Amino acid sequence: MLISDHLNLPQRSPLVGRTGSERFVNMVDAYDPELKRLAAQVAQAQGAMLFEGVYAWFLGPQFETPAEIRMARLLGADAVGMSTVPETILARYLGLRVLALSFITNLGAGLSAEHLSHAHTLSQAQEGSAKASRLLADIIGQLPC
Numbered sequence: 620m621l622i623s624d625h626l627n628l629p630q631r632s633p634l635v636g637r638t639g640s641e642r643f644v645n646m647v648d649a650y651d652p653e654l655k656r657l658a659a660q661v662a663q664a665q666g667a668m669l670f671e672g673v674y675a676w677f678l679g680p681q682f683e684t685p686a687e688i689r690m691a692r693l694l695g696a697d698a699v700g701m702s703t704v705p706e707t708i709l710a711r712y713l714g715l716r717v718l719a720l721s722f723i724t725n726l727g728a729g730l731s732a733e734h735l736s737h738a739h740t741l742s743q744a745q746e747g748s749a750k751a752s753r754l755l756a757d758i759i760g761q762l763p764c
Contacts, residue, residue, distance in 0.1 A: 620669070620670045620671065620672050620697065620698050621655055621658055621670065621671040621719075622650050622671075622703065623672060623673060624649070624650065625649070625673065625675070626673060626676065626695070626696055627676055627704050628675055628678075628694075629676065631705065632705070633705045634708065634709070641712070644708060644711045644712045645711070646708070649717060650718065650719055651718060655671070657758065657761055659671070662758075664757075665754060665757060667750065667753075667754045669720075669754070670697070672697025673695050673697050675694065675696035675699045676700065676701070676703065677691075677699055677700070680701060687699075698721055707719060718758070720758075722751050
């Protein structure tokens with residue numbers, strides 16, 4: 620999934636403790652529109668399925684409950700995970716452009732009869748890693764210098 624925006628559900632920031640006005644990072648277009656367009660074009664040229672959506676960050680490391688998944692959906696999330704958001708905040712603080720993709724490995728808790736486990740997540744990641752790696756390599760190859 621091409622990340623278009625995020626929800627920082629734990630409301631944590633890697634900038635806590637920093638001083639000065641620079642720590643108040645503008646998060647509008649945190650995920651660079653030009654880079655998102657490039658990624659979508661590469662995926663389309665490859666015939667790869669690339670959805671775009673809002674990523675909700677949960678602190679983890681436990682999986683979310685069915686109630687938390689329902690809450691995230693009501694708040695506008697299309698996917699949930701345990702990373703990406705603090706890295707994006709820090710990258711934006713440093714003035715970097717951000718492109719983020721999330722490799723979806725399972726449905727959220729309560730959306731299927733599937734038993735969630737870290738082993739299952741790793742297994743699903745291995746199954747799709749070749750296609751995802753090719754897409755990522757092609758996107759990186761098209762990035763402007």
